[in-house]
Amino acid sequence: MRQPIDAYVLSKCGYVSLFAVRSGYRFRNFVREDFTMWERITEKLKILSDAAKYDVSCASSGGKRKNENKGLGNSANSGICHAYTEDGRCVSLLKILLTNFCIFDCAYCVSRKSNDIKRAAFTVQEVVDLTINFYRRNYIEGLFLSSGIFTNADYTMERLVLIAKKLRTEHNFHGYIHLKAIPGASPELLREAGLYADRLSINIEMPTEQGLKLLAPDKNREDMIRPMNYLKTEIQQYKEEIVKFKKTPAFAPAGQSTQMVVGATQETDLQVLYTANHFYKKMQMKRVYYSGYVPISTDNRLPAIGTPVPMIRENRLYQADWLLRFYSFNVNELISPEQPLLDLDIDPKLSWALRNLSIFPLDINKAELPLIKRIPGIGVSSALKIVAARKFRKLNWEHLKKMGIALNRARYFITCNSPDFEIKDYQPQQIKQFILTKGNSKYENTFSQQIPLF
């Protein structure tokens, strides 16, 4: 028999605060079974979000789903971060594993078979309910679902697909869904996944095959590349067909992405960036993510526990990645076999500029947009502003400053409509010193806790 249970008793059980009880919150029909249910979900959510958090992707952008038939949700093209964790990362999606049981033993992963941790698994319905209820409260943009491999790849993948299918068909849910494809899953399942998900990803995990062999002996690079290729073809086909037939069912409209762990193995930035570049150019990936290795294991193949997370390096990789995607840099302009590591003390754009001082100074009133974008301190939006504003009158230092251009960097690389200009045949080293002593690198501020003084 279901028995009503006192709110005070509930509060004692710890999952809902006394605050609620004091303020007159009524658990009108709460019974003991309800309580056990909440407690079970709470426990699972803790375990399975904790295990999922090392996947850094949280993007919800690129979705174009409209809300149809008065359903629930849509996905804004630019994505929304609903919160930021205390480590400053965007929280946009409910990022969880379906289960952290796994038959594999990848050294860098908390869910690896040999790790002695608590295991849990959500039911399909639990994931659906959590997603819908968080979404309705405007906590999230959607779901990012991944999983350890239990039984085998297809068995796991089937359940991931089932969740996406339920959300779309039974709940008329149009929010964002990112599914992680399980390496080795069959093409049929991948195809079905693509019909319900906005984005699919398969993590390449390590930048090189040797790295993967070393740390994830059960995994095989081929098992990742094959489905990536499959997805690439399907996505391309969808893009071609949607132009011809409006009614073509969507296939992963936000494309595919992947992730590499950096700092777990010995790979150089050169290897990391060339691999990333390959994915952008050859696989039409939407994003490549870099995840600085967070030490979680005493395995002697890996950096010891307590080793700092390589956050600056990770940041430089992202900066280089942006230069590839939005500033039309070629990968070989950023990194070379002679210098296979990115500078840690300055960003890759400044570093490129210092290596190529001969093309500077650029006249801000004349240079073409692609060149303006290459000036250190000037981002895409500043570059666009400059090009638009100079049509009205020639710009001088005063104008640039008022327009919010970061002159403390840019000034060494430009001339404008003012008699005094900065370029005085400085050497690259000097410019670097000037900029560094100003201490105005936006990353320096942000990462100051981690950086020893240079």
Added chain:
Amino acid sequence: MQTLIYDGSFEGWLCAVFDVYEYKYANVTICTDNQRQDSLWGETRLVYTDKQKADRVVKGLKQYISAVAMQQLYKTFLSEQKGMEDMLLEYVQYVFREKKDIAKDYSHHAARYVDDTAHKVHREKHRMEAFVRFQKTGDDIYFALVEPDFNVLPLILKHFRDRYADQKWLIYDKKRKYGIYYDLHKTEFIQLDFDTQSSNKDIAAILNESELPYQQLWKDYFNSTNIKARKNMKLHIRHMPLRYWKYLVEKQPEI
């Protein structure tokens, strides 16, 4: 100095602009009644708000400026910043003088002011779309309180209507004392008889019984998705400034 007093609405401001041209005022300032500073020398006139006058100004502007620029003017107006009425007037005068779209003349002070302010308001709109936290009430209305820096409710309406088409919701601006309510069919602006003392605590009394458990789950999720080895509070606070915490479930202390 001529002072024009308008009713505080965007239409009212447009009518003030109309009057500036109609009466050829040269030295003029536009403000609402409670901002007025009567001076001994100035003259004061009340602006009569009339949709037709307002429409004529909009039509005139649209001959020269883009829809995006028009939207920027509106956003700047919603900033409620002191002196924005006069800046916007300067902008309009600049448009009519040059007879072209000057929105991107960033080295001109009025164009830059409008661009900057519109951006700030836009950022606040975006923040509200992110930081609204609905609480489900006993009668199945999803309810959120906000206190945005700028008057952005009119700007976020469409986003929430498109997204939450199958649930009743209400977003209430506590600072400006009005809200938007969606009843599954239409959205409307409403005012609640809201006790100014009422707080999160009173709201808790009318919540749906699954509400607090879900809030607790969200808090737990928020905490466990954090990677402690990467802790960076500076960055955290830059993205989620303290003034928004009051209404964020995940930032409520555990009691």
